[in-house]
Amino acid sequence: MEAVDPTIFRLAIFVLAIFVGYYVVWSVTPALHTPLMAVTNAISSVIIVGALIAAAAHADGAGIGVWVSKGAGGIASALAAVNIFGGFMVTRRMLAMYKKKEKPAGEKK
């Protein structure tokens, strides 16, 4: 049997993840749509892994190009870090505000 290109497997993961996303997001309660946007913002900043790789490009490589890459990687790390810390923190702040109705003391359920 011929080997399947690994890209096909990644494509399969991608397509399946779209379906997972579809069903998971429809089950999010509309009351939490704003925190949903804030947290998707935070997790999409996992792009920081690309930023780290770019920042770690080898200096013994092809001269100037490596430094362009390192610079771009550094900027991307900073931008993604704003989102990661900012996104998760602001989501946490919002979620902490959602409270249930307090039952008056002594009242039975």
Added chain:
Amino acid sequence: MDFANISALAYLVSGVLFILALRGLSSPETSRKGNLYGMVGMAIAIGVTLLSLLGKGDLDPVTIVIILCGIAVGGIIGMTIAQKVSMTSMPQLVAAFHSLVGMAACMVAIGALYAPQAFGIDDGAGGIKAQSLIELSLGVAIGAITFTGSVIAFAKLNGNMSGAPIILPARHLINIALGVAVVVLIVTLIITHGLATWAFWGIFILALVLGITLIIPIGGADMPVVVSMLNSYSGWAAAALGFTLENIALIITGALVGSSGAILSYIMCKGMNRNFFSVIMGGFGGDTAAAGGGAVETRPVKQGSADDAAFIMKNASKVIIVPGYGMAVAQAQHALREMADKLKEEGVEVKYAIHPVAGRMPGHMNVLLAEANVPYDEVFELEDINSEFATADVAFVIGANDVTNPAAKTDPSSAIFGMPILEVEKARTILFIKRGMSAGYAGVENELFFKDNTMMLFGDAKKMVEGIVKGL
């Protein structure tokens, strides 16, 4: 098992944790744990990346300094913003965060183009693999559109820029021409095996322009759709680069965020009964629509004072509050909750009804009410509460207009015909807090204002509610 396989598995784990983070948002109780899963997933992804770079001996002192400075500066800025931002300006914040994801994606694509060996995408002959070039080009193009598009959305939401649509002549032609030029440059980049870096920069710059020309014709009131759409774009940009980096966490996250944004755009469009394409084509929904050509409205309305309103609500047994963007602008949510507390002490049943497009982003009203300590089980969505207006004594509309307009059901010639509305007209008495008699953003007169059982309370929403609280 070598480290590449272990790290791939770790990325899979963080992808699954991100899914659980979204899953947690199905109810407020599970959401806080979900957010924690998200943080753990992110920590795993970053940790594994650093370990594998360390394993390859790529973490020299210079690199460590670059990475630490980047994360420290970004992290401090992010945390400061997250703590200071007010809930009213959440739409702006989200738009600003989208722009950062877009720009980060562009930067990563630039890094990959200039140091292909570091990313393992070189073709062994000094060039870059064709497949990787397609992914990189898509990543930078979508990323750049997300960046400038979000900057425009931010400026419109934050009031740095007028919310009115800006219509360029032949704008569709301009956008199509820009799109075609981007495709031509992508082909050039692939033919030259990535050596024509000018083509890459061309894609970057044209996509930045495209982001501006796509978003400026869209009016301020349609921003909920735009913000959701840009959320989706930032996901697709991340996914495209996930393929370049062969990183499962990034591919899964991109797919999740992409479909999340798409679903939110769909929900927003449905809430306005607008076609998605007509929204993104733009030209509709400035903050204040031009007055229609019809006769000036001179019919009398019943006007009341805060004390009148207090009296009516005190003697009601059930009040449904309908908040809109006007409440957010006037910052009236805290006063409103105080009013609701007073009413509850009087034995009145109080509920809140939220229209899907109330506010400037999905779920905006819910966050504002939560901020004012309104328990979330008193807040209801349109489908769940519409049947209850018939049994309500008072519908208290604060800062909302179009979402209550019965013309959406009865007048096929109306601009908002077909839009789902909150059926406040079925309540025994309707109280409207408004600054004046102006029409809503759709420029449509609201017949409700002239009904016998409607009382208009003219004035600033916050002051009016405070007046009512005193009157109780």
